[in-house]
Amino acid sequence: MFVLFCFVFLMNHISVSASGFDDIKKLPNQMQQEVQDLTKRNIIKGTTPTTFSPNTTITRGQVVVMMGRYIEQNGIAKVDKNWEEMDRFMDMPLRVKDRELLKYSTLLYDNGIFKGENGRLNPYNHMTREQMALTLNRLMVLARSYSLIDYAYDLQSDVVDIQKATKEARPYIEALNALGISNVDTFYPKNSVTRVQFASFLSRTIKLIERNHHVIHFEKQLKS
Known part of the structure; x- marks a missing residue:
């Protein structure tokens, strides 16, 4: 350890x-x-x-730090000024040596990006590709108030192994594919994410966040 x-x-x-x-x-x-x-x-x-x-392979803790840096640096959300005074996760005690990880785990918890598993962050566990899809979507919602699904409203996905993902993650995996953030038709949702894969996914998501792009919503008209 x-x-x-x-x-x-x-x-x-x-x-x-x-x-x-x-x-x-x-x-x-x-x-x-x-x-x-x-x-x-x-x-x-x-x-x-x-x-x-x-x-x-990238760990959950490393993802927390990377996302936290981006969120704080760009003024998307602020770290609670009392972040060193209250535990958010059972396995992230206030005395933990990695202060940056503690700070950003607080930021991501408070903003609903990392929910944890049974009250634990599990910072040293590997992040799966389907977990990454969920996390990137939460980042998008925090930054732009729209989900990946909103941005991919009229685009097609060609993911062939979508049924292997959890039901919660499926629409976001398909949105990542439709938007070109993921460019493979076999997503392998249960596989771990490597450092370079996550760098690519995060960089492409950030570009979408920072693009002057408007989301169009279509209203379904009921037949009379």
Whole structure:
């Protein structure tokens, strides 16, 4: 557990330029650009000064920190000034060493993005792809007051394994696909998310959030 904690801590605290990551240079250009985008924004950091560890699975705690940085930096929501005085999750005591994780777990809990499992954040557990879809949708709702479904209102999805996902996650997985945030027809909802996959998903979601795009709602007319 100590070794795991140290690894997670390093992943959240090593600040480097994305251009110095030797292990992303063989990735598709779009993925490299998405990692660079989040690095420049100080949302994501490397595991060492020269490595990003793109194929390492991402943990729930790491996702909390990345989303928290984006939300706070862009004024989407404010961290409760008393964040160090009240527990939100049973496994995130106020004395925890990683203060950034504690702060942003408070922010995401208070804004309904991370609900936890039986009162626990489980920060060291891997995040599944269907959990990621739910979390990205909550970020969209917080930032723009519309869901991914609203943005994908007239777009088609071609996800072929949607039945393997929980019912709650299915519409958001299809919306991610329809919007091009996910670009694969086999989504593998139960699989873990890697660092580079999450960087791509988050970068594309942020671009949608920041785009001057209006959501159109259609009213269904009942036949008389």
